[in-house]
Amino acid sequence: MALNERDFFTEKTESKPMSLSCPQCRHRDDYQITWLRRTKKDRIPNGADSRDRAIFEKVRDHLYRVDDFVNCARCRRRFEIPSHQSMVFL
Numbered sequence: 001m002a003l004n005e006r007d008f009f010t011e012k013t014e015s016k017p018m019s020l021s022c023p024q025c026r027h028r029d030d031y032q033i034t035w036l037r038r039t040k041k042d043r044i045p046n047g048a049d050s051r052d053r054a055i056f057e058k059v060r061d062h063l064y065r066v067d068d069f070v071n072c073a074r075c076r077r078r079f080e081i082p083s084h085q086s087m088v089f090l
């Protein structure tokens with residue numbers, strides 16, 4: 001069975017404020033966004049093949065955004081968080 005990239009990390013959920021502006025009414029506010037903190041494991045899990053090992057060498061600790069949408073604090077409309085802000089390397 002091939003390893004998933006997720007097997008290389010210890011995952012912990014955390015919440016962080018993020019400044020976003022609503023595309024409908026232009027209101028800017030801070031929103032609490034849920035992220036997954038992925039910390040690389042000290043050693044590669046059992047069952048890793050050479051391909052897994054190459055990936056494991058390359059992966060780094062990062063935050064992965066879980067929330068895709070927020071509701072505007074002013075107009076209450078739902079909007080999407082820009083996708084280029086979906087991952088932050090630590």
Ligand SMILES: [Zn+2]
Nearest residue numbers: 022025072075
């Ligand atoms: Zn709005």
